Amino acid sequence: MTYLQAIAWLESLQMFGAKPGLERMQRLVDAAGHPERHLRFIHVAGTNGKGSTCAMLESIYRRTGLKVGLFTSPHLVAFAERIQINRQLIAADDVARLTAQLRPLVADLSATDPPTFFEVVTLMALVYFAERRCDLVIWETGLGGRLDATNIVTPLASVITNIHYDHEKWLGHTLPQIAAEKAGIIKPGIPVIVAPNPPEVLDVFRQRAAALKAPLMVVSPGDPHDVLAHQIQLPLLGEHQRANAATAIATVHTLMPVLPVYRQHLVTGLETVHWPGRMQRVRQGPQEFILDGAHNPGGVEALCATLQRLYPSLKPAFIVGVLRDKNWQQMLATLRQHACRMLLVTVGSERAATAEELRAGCGPDDPACPVSCHPSLALALQAARGEPQVVICGSLYLVGEAMELLHLESTPKNGQERSLNEWGGNPPPPAFPTPT
Known part of the structure; x- marks a missing residue:
């Protein structure tokens, strides 16, 4: 084999x-x-x-x-x-x-x-x-x-x-x-x-x-x-x-x-610990990219708290893609408070919320933080070329794709292996009794 x-x-x-x-x-x-x-x-x-x-x-x-x-x-x-x-x-x-x-x-x-x-x-x-x-x-x-x-x-x-x-x-x-x-x-x-x-x-x-x-x-x-x-x-x-x-x-x-x-x-x-994709900062030319695997409300809150501490006077552009089974409405609401603009993409997963779904969940237009949809991460990166700081977050799938596009990791020899992360199925039976 x-x-x-x-x-x-x-x-x-x-x-x-x-x-x-x-x-x-x-x-x-x-x-x-x-x-x-x-x-x-x-x-x-x-x-x-x-x-x-x-x-x-x-x-x-x-x-x-x-x-x-x-x-x-x-x-x-x-x-x-x-x-x-x-x-x-x-x-x-x-x-x-x-x-x-x-x-x-x-x-x-x-x-x-x-x-x-x-x-x-x-x-x-x-x-x-x-x-x-x-x-x-x-x-x-x-x-x-x-x-x-x-x-x-x-x-x-x-x-x-x-x-x-x-x-x-x-x-x-x-x-x-x-x-x-x-x-x-x-x-x-x-x-x-x-x-x-x-x-x-x-x-x-x-x-x-x-x-x-x-x-x-x-x-x-x-x-x-x-x-x-x-x-x-x-x-x-x-x-x-x-x-x-x-x-x-x-x-x-x-x-x-x-x-x-x-x-x-x-x-x-x-x-000396190394764990990529977690508040990973990468400078390429005039731009700084921050890759973070925050993919639920708690992770997003931790990300934003860290950004606020490190860059108290800077609001970055966020490129965001989220899986549909996450509480993405709450995630986007938190991110939008810390962003100068939001670029939404559809994560390469069968479980992804589309960029258009995410846009609909962002609420009314806000000139202080415009929101746009992009067919792919590659196109979102192009649209964000003028931004000094770009944060990519919302899904580890998206972070993995960003690592390839930014040439931080080489693509596996059989192409993309991120599809191996897909899973589905039925919820488990109830756990042992717990306090309410």
């Missing part, structure tokens, strides 16, 4: 959408000989910040000399971003080889309830990390936590970052309901580290941790972890990244008896 054939087969699995539940994943690891039993994990869930927190943890532990696997989603440009060891992307030959190895196994299990794309990629990552004998795997959830395919592991620690409104159709319409789904990664007796969150969210985590006798550490502003996070020269911008760093520091301290880390490794790891 060639790499292109492997990617084509993986893409064919998207027809099965997203199907919450652990039964298929359990059958997959059973058939594969349980590669997860040969690995140690830090399992990370949350609404916003989980990818950045994963990147921070990976950078810290790699500095100690460990071989560290990193599993995240979605990818920005190339499929291989999802599966890395010591920040080296999985090679095309390994993707082809593992796909050929796993395809018969998947076929045997597909008669009644075919595995999804994400489940198969999760298995691929487990097999790859076990083959390479990783010392530690930083393991990010895909959607939610309780019924996410990644939840078949028993980690060294469970980490939960910021909880905000996103994927409400799947996770619930209140913060406690969403928190309950994320709390599904908490395991009996396994320590859990939680980022700063609203009281009603923390109540859910405290109850769940207490029920499972899982030691709980809640990071809070001004505690030693937060103080250290504010002393470090963090390359990821924004106060929300300080909260993520504090959560990573708390995790490292919690696991110190199992995974010793010198302070120098912790500091250097955080000071």
Whole structure:
């Protein structure tokens, strides 16, 4: 099997959408000989910040000399971003080889309830990390936590970052309901580290941790972890990244008896962390571009707060594209308050809200912030050529496309692999009881 054939087969699995539940994943690891039993994990869930927190943890532990696997989603440009060891992307030959190895196994299990794309990629990552004998795997959830395919592991620690409104159709319409789904990664007796969150969210985590006798550490502003996070020269911008760093520091301290880390490794790891597409600033000629993956109201609020702090007297132009299943009306309302103009595009996804739909949701015309629609990101970039600062946000899909158009990342050899991020399906059954 060639790499292109492997990617084509993986893409064919998207027809099965997203199907919450652990039964298929359990059958997959059973058939594969349980590669997860040969690995140690830090399992990370949350609404916003989980990818950045994963990147921070990976950078810290790699500095100690460990071989560290990193599993995240979605990818920005190339499929291989999802599966890395010591920040080296999985090679095309390994993707082809593992796909050929796993395809018969998947076929045997597909008669009644075919595995999804994400489940198969999760298995691929487990097999790859076990083959390479990783010392530690930083393991990010895909959607939610309780019924996410990644939840078949028993980690060294469970980490939960910021909880905000996103994927409400799947996770619930209140913060406690969403928190309950994320709390599904908490395991009996396994320590859990939680980022700063609203009281009603923390109540859910405290109850769940207490029920499972899982030691709980809640990071809070001004505690030693937060103080250290504010002393470090963090390359990821924004106060929300300080909260993520504090959560990573708390995790490292919690696991110190199992995974010793010198302070120098912790500091250097955080000071050298790399996580593209998050307040990523790029200067090209007279223009500065800022790429940020903010794709829900909480992410947009954090983006705008960071812009206001860094550029208090400047209103940038925003190029925005959003998926239809997001609360894009609230996102656009927030962005418009900070923009000199809005250029709307349709994200390259079957789930995208069209530029015209977004325009209709912007409300009445405002000469102080004109709004325009553009058939593509490339044309929006052309229209914004005269702007000194351009912020591209609203979807990680859009950020990935921008990275290619701005030549920050090379296009995969088979063309675009961003389509592999597509998913659909039916919402999960209700979570365990939570406070209202």
